[in-house]
Amino acid sequence: MAREAGVSVSAVSKVLRDAYGVSAEMRDKVQGAIEGLGYRPRTGARSMRGRTFTVGVLLSDIRSPFAPEIVEGVQAEFEGSAYQVVLGPGGPTPDRQQRSIETLIDSNVDGLVLIAPNVPTARLEELADIVPVVVIARHGRGRNYDSVVDDDAMGAALMVEHLADLGHRRICHISHPMGELRRPSVLSHTARADGYVAAMLERGLEPDVVTTSYTEDGGYRGALEALGRANPPTAVFAGADIAALGVLRAASERGLRVPEDLTVTGYDNTNVSAVPQISLTTIDQSGTLTGSVSARLLRERLEGRDAPVSYSVTPKLVERNTSAPPPAS
Incomplete structure (x- = not known):
């Protein structure tokens, strides 16, 4: 193929991998050779690898x-x-x-x-x-x-069910930006937020999604936003345990006791969530x-x-x- 395209073997490899630094002219040459030879990348690329x-x-x-x-x-x-x-x-x-x-x-x-x-x-x-x-x-x-x-939709529904059964009606969910991806090929945080919204609507509750990031700081900022409202949530369901830690920090700064004044939950069941001083209610996805x-x-x-x-x-x-x-x- 390199001979057909008039370029080096490494150039062909870069085009096939869509690597950086490939000019439009080189890409056109290799693509032309691919079409002319009827090349199938799967077979060719793997057969050349040791x-x-x-x-x-x-x-x-x-x-x-x-x-x-x-x-x-x-x-x-x-x-x-x-x-x-x-x-x-x-x-x-x-x-x-x-x-x-x-x-x-x-x-x-x-x-x-x-x-x-x-x-x-x-x-x-x-x-x-x-x-x-x-x-x-x-x-x-x-x-x-x-x-x-x-099964993120199921996990989110489990958490909404748990919180609703406890009596919560104002349940805020902290999510992560969707980015440039589009359904159905989306990352777990988007599917998780979708599951939360569906579960809330199924129970006649109004969804409340705050999008920040799946980080400790993201959870902190999201919680401050939600808790600063005139009618704040009684429960915050963070889409990741690391974000839930930020929610706990925000609650502490506002003088709120967890869980007496505010329920905080996460997702992932990471090792830190089981630490006795934290003891976070969460969703385990192993x-x-x-x-x-x-x-x-x-x-x-x-x-x-x-x-x-x-x-x-x-x-x-x-x-x-x-x-x-x-x-x-």
């Missing part, structure tokens, strides 16, 4: 306390095998994530596990033509890649199970499976000490 027994894991958000639990599950599944796990720190933007992915591919990893990537769906399909890919926390089935997701299933699916791909598989983790409510009925007043 096995390195390394697996790349993209950490889209290195600040997330949930990501390390996924990595633990991946490593546990590969324990005792010849495979080694290579971590690639990504970032909040598609560009930064793509650069990290390209670095992993340039390292000749045999497969990729992408945790919450917000790169375009078309790009995910292209990546899966180069190496086997398993995508975590991205809803919507892929044609070429496998996916592992939490990060280690997510990681181990992802690694198993990747191994199946490496052993020859081509048909895409989508696996859904069943969430469960973990009730602790930060949720209680609303104040009588």
Whole structure:
């Protein structure tokens, strides 16, 4: 193909990977050769690769306390095998994530596990033509890649049910920006917010979504906004445990007791949520199970499976000490 296009082999590789620094002229030459030769990237790209027994894991958000639990599950599944796990720190933007992915591919990893990537769906399909890919926390089935997701709508409904049964009617949900993705191929936070809205409407309650970020500061800012209203919520359901920690900080600054004055809940059931001093009511989606299933699916791909598989983790409510009925007043 490089001879047909009149460019180098590395240039062809860059175009196939949609790498940075590729001129429009070079891209046109390679695309013309692809069409002229009837080239199929999946077969060609994989047949040219040698096995390195390394697996790349993209950490889209290195600040997330949930990501390390996924990595633990991946490593546990590969324990005792010849495979080694290579971590690639990504970032909040598609560009930064793509650069990290390209670095992993340039390292000749045999497969990729992408945790919450917000790169375009078309790009995910292209990546899966180069190496086997398993995508975590991205809803919507892929044609070429496998996916592992939490049933976020169910998890959000479980939390709304728990809070409504306690007597709460003003339940605020703190979410994360949707970004440029569109349904059905969205990340877990969007599916989680959708599930919250549907569950609230089903019970005749008015949804109240504050969009900040899945960070401690994001939860703090979202809680200050909600609690500063004339008619503030009696419960704040943060879409991630890390954001719930920020809600707890905001409640403390405002002199509110949890759960006597304000109920605070999260999502993920990270290790910190079980610390006695925090004891956060949350939704468990088993990060280690997510990681181990992802690694198993990747191994199946490496052993020859081509048909895409989508696996859904069943969430469960973990009730602790930060949720209680609303104040009588």
